[in-house]
Amino acid sequence: xxRIAWLAFAVVESLCMEHGGETFYMMVGHAYRLTQRDREMMxxxxxxxxxxxxxxxxxxxxQVRRIVRMWRQEYHAKHQPPLALDGP
Numbered sequence: 001x002x003r004i005a006w007l008a009f010a011v012v013e014s015l016c017m018e019h020g021g022e023t024f025y026m027m028v029g030h031a032y033r034l035t036q037r038d039r040e041m042m043x044x045x046x047x048x049x050x051x052x053x054x055x056x057x058x059x060x061x062x063q064v065r066r067i068v069r070m071w072r073q074e075y076h077a078k079h080q081p082p083l084a085l086d087g088p
Contacts (some may be wrong), residue, residue: 034070042071 041053054061
């Protein structure tokens with residue numbers, strides 16, 4: 001099998017392991033990064049207003065939760081140094 005096919009298989013396998021049995025939204029193209037809208041939303045996020053943000057930005061609550069999760073991951077990647085146990 002070609003290397004690209006193996007890589008694609010590995011990605012699908014990882015998605016199955018992480019999200020198997022659940023419904024999830026896969027963004028299109030370059031939209032996987034946080035947008036300006038997402039950053040504005042996070043500036044207003046209080047931890048208790050997911051439903052209000054979903055209504056205001058015309059998103060579903062799971063979509064808002066996903067944006068919160070992505071923002072947290074991005075924030076920690078920028079502000080928290082990797083631990084020695086995390087590997088290279």
